[in-house]
Amino acid sequence: MPFTALRATLLTAAALCALAAPAPAAEPRLSDGKVKLAVLNDMSSVYADSTGRGSVIAAEMAVKDFGGTLDGKPIEVVFADHQNKPDVGSNIARQWYDRDGVDVILDVPTSSVALAVQQIAKEKGKVLIVSGGGTSDLTGAQCSPTGIHWTYDTYALSHVSGSAAVKKGLDTWAFVTADYAFGHALERDAIAEVKRSGGKVLSTVRAPFATADFSSFLLQAQGSGAKLIAFANAGGDTVNAIKQAHEFGIVQGGQTLLALLINIDDVHSLGIEVAQGLLLTTAFYWDRTPETRSFGNRFKEKAGLMPTMHQAGVYSSVLHYLKAVQAAGTDDAKTVVAKMREMPVNDMFATNGRIREDGRMVHDMYLMQVKTPKESTGEWDLYKLVATVPGDEAFRPLAEGGCPLVKAAAK
Incomplete structure (x- = not known):
């Protein structure tokens, strides 16, 4: 084969190979280089x-x-x-x-x-x-x-905790709620779920953010006669409320406590003796x-x-x-x-x-219950899994949220 024809053949083959080869992954184009x-x-x-x-x-x-x-x-x-x-x-x-x-x-x-x-x-x-x-x-x-x-979100916490508690027979509720946007939303969503599940809300009381003394709020919830007292708060507020509820003997008196939002560091801080039996909903547990x-x-x-x-x-x-x-x-x-x-x-x-x-x-999402001291095998062995709730059931249906982006996508 003449050299020129051979050269043309090789160039054509190289071009075809280049077309057939997968393109290398593109490096990100970063707007400011980072x-x-x-x-x-x-x-x-x-x-x-x-x-x-x-x-x-x-x-x-x-x-x-x-x-x-x-x-x-x-x-x-x-x-x-x-x-x-x-x-x-x-x-x-x-x-x-x-x-x-x-x-x-x-x-x-x-x-x-x-x-x-x-x-x-x-x-x-x-x-x-x-x-x-x-x-x-x-x-x-x-x-x-x-x-x-x-x-x-507040819907998932309320939906998973509320429906499960009512199914367990805890069908009358009293709320101790943090008096700001998060607490209001959590209480709102929980009340809706309790009612949807066939339960009743007997009392609601709102406590200021970072409350040190929950005694008056707890006494009102206790006095309602509700089977379950739900804390629609978080962080140090939840820890303080549960500690004081334990001191008042509320659980010993026959009422159940439910923390609509509590984290593992909060339970660890409370100690398993105080927190045992507490129901909670979480998105993550380290030992799962x-x-x-x-x-x-x-x-x-x-x-x-x-x-x-x-x-x-x-x-x-x-x-x-x-x-x-x-x-x-x-x-x-x-x-x-x-x-x-x-x-x-x-x-x-x-x-x-x-x-x-x-x-x-x-x-x-996961419904958990705090273990008893006898059930726990170590410092951070705190929860037992009660139920796994699929995401489509745990979170609010897309059409019910009122997000304008959903309406626009539907057009």
Whole structure:
């Protein structure tokens, strides 16, 4: 074969091989040459143990497990204390988004702060992934195209706990509720579930945030004669309320306690003697599977405590976000969120989790009961599984939330 013909044949073959070969994975196009994650939560008050520095540790673990870099650049994690104040949280969020190059804000306990920050993220077209904040309004009327609610919400806590308790015969309720957005939403959703399940609400009383003395509120709930007293609060408020209920002998008097939101650090603080028999709903428990045990033990080595569901949710959400940036080839907020919705969530936190149009990450929830001292085999062996509730049953139906994005998607 003449040289020119051979050369042409080789060039043609090379071209065909190039066309047949798979394209190399595109490196992400980062808007400012880096990815910056920001954890915004309570570093110094009642939610500091359940979120706080532990959520930062969880985010850093996720970054390390992902590989530590994107587009060859280190992934940065920053954090700040919002002091449970919407104005403080809003100011920090604006500075992070406008001046500091933050791509995504994470965690945000205290529902009033989460709602305020979600509005800012929505206005600026930035990503917000809430793990610590609980109000179901985040995926309801105040939903955002770039907002994701990851770990739990007031609807799921109320639905799982309320229906199960009424089925157990605990069909008359009294509420001790935190007097702010989260408490109101939790109480509202729980009352709806109790009534839907055939129960009755005999009493509601609202206590100010960070209450030290629950005696008058507990006496009112006790005096209602309700079979079950539900605490629609969180953090230090829940711990104080349960401690004082124990001191008053409420459980010994025949009434049952249910914490609509309590974390493993709270139960550990209370002690199993005080907390035994308490019903609760959670999105995560460290001793549930080999994968959760591995994560829990790694986390404890760094933080000194087992992870709460909020902190586990931060880990999961960071890992999923980074995978989406890599898969999308960009850190553009709307593109990344679309990719996050497209990809299932499979990690130690969730199996086949999915993100809906309203921003709700749907995954299984778990009804737990605090073990008795005889049942527990160690310091952190605190819960026993009562029921696993599939995500589609645990979380509010998509059509019932009132999210405008759902209406727009239906048109």
